[in-house]
Amino acid sequence: MSGEQGDFSFPREIRIKSRKEFETVRRKGVYYKSSDGDIGMAIVEGKGNGISKFGINTLKGFKSAVERNRAKRIIREYIRHNKTTFPKGSLVLLFASPKTAQLTNNEIRKQLHNIFVNYKLNANKENPKINN
Numbered sequence: 001m002s003g004e005q006g007d008f009s010f011p012r013e014i015r016i017k018s019r020k021e022f023e024t025v026r027r028k029g030v031y032y033k034s035s036d037g038d039i040g041m042a043i044v045e046g047k048g049n050g051i052s053k054f055g056i057n058t059l060k061g062f063k064s065a066v067e068r069n070r071a072k073r074i075i076r077e078y079i080r081h082n083k084t085t086f087p088k089g090s091l092v093l094l095f096a097s098p099k100t101a102q103l104t105n106n107e108i109r110k111q112l113h114n115i116f117v118n119y120k121l122n123a124n125k126e127n128p129k130i131n132n
Contacts, residue, residue: 008080016055016091025055025093032119034111038099039075041115045123046089054079054092061098071096074105078112085116087123 016022029042046052056075062068075094086092100108 010076010080014051014053014083016053016093021053021091022055022093025091029091029093032115032122034115036099036111038097038103039108039111039115040095041119042093042095043086043119044091045087046091050089052083052086052088052090052092054083054094057093057095059095059097062101063098067098067101071100071108074108075112078109082116
């Protein structure tokens, strides 16, 4: 095994690391939430150039680090498999509430997928040129 993961990696270059980037997404981002409100996404769309960056935030209230890290791990996996479908140059922040700990892995993935579908539907209404 060469250690390369190709398109399914989550390298440092695509992570939101600076406080400034997190604040930009929080202030200027368009928010989408799952129907239950357990998981949400904020996105600031780019101009079509550059690398999209992703951040993961867990809200206060998780009972243990195990629960918090599990939620982050599942969200990170979703990002790795779907990062190319976001507009280039975007800043995307995904966040999970403590209620996420009671969900199964498939339920979390389903909620993430529904948020993304909701985002795509709204983006296509505003800008019909965005690819599906």
